[in-house]
Amino acid sequence: MNIETTKSELIEMIETIQNEEVLDRMKSQAQRLTEIDKNISESNYSIEEAELIDKIKEVVSKDDLIRHDDLYLKLLKEEITSEEHEELGELIDVLENASAERLKYMIHLSRLWNTTVQKVMKRLNIKAPKDLHA
Numbered sequence: 001m002n003i004e005t006t007k008s009e010l011i012e013m014i015e016t017i018q019n020e021e022v023l024d025r026m027k028s029q030a031q032r033l034t035e036i037d038k039n040i041s042e043s044n045y046s047i048e049e050a051e052l053i054d055k056i057k058e059v060v061s062k063d064d065l066i067r068h069d070d071l072y073l074k075l076l077k078e079e080i081t082s083e084e085h086e087e088l089g090e091l092i093d094v095l096e097n098a099s100a101e102r103l104k105y106m107i108h109l110s111r112l113w114n115t116t117v118q119k120v121m122k123r124l125n126i127k128a129p130k131d132l133h134a
Helices: 003-016 020-043 047-057 062-076 082-112 117-123
Strands: none
Touching: 020 047, 047 082, 062 082, 082 117
């Protein structure tokens, strides 16, 4: 099977999908895979390395970070409602879980490259995450 045949088969499969949500998810995955393919082409990374890099660079949304900061500021000023305090706790869980996953991927990549996590971060131009507050 050659690449053009595979592309044609994928297009045929996509054309049969009728659910918009499924198509949106497929589009999102295709965009992610396009980025991985670009990383492989431009840098000679293996597929495994490119996928790990993609996952490492996949950060939480800016909106979540901004909301965390806004709620934390309200907490400091003692202006936070009980609902906002609960939301802040939930956001902290989301952000901490994302940081833990990111670290897991960096550790895996550091093992592949036989180096330290700090050197992986430097090579990928990644800054340490800021502290989260509750």
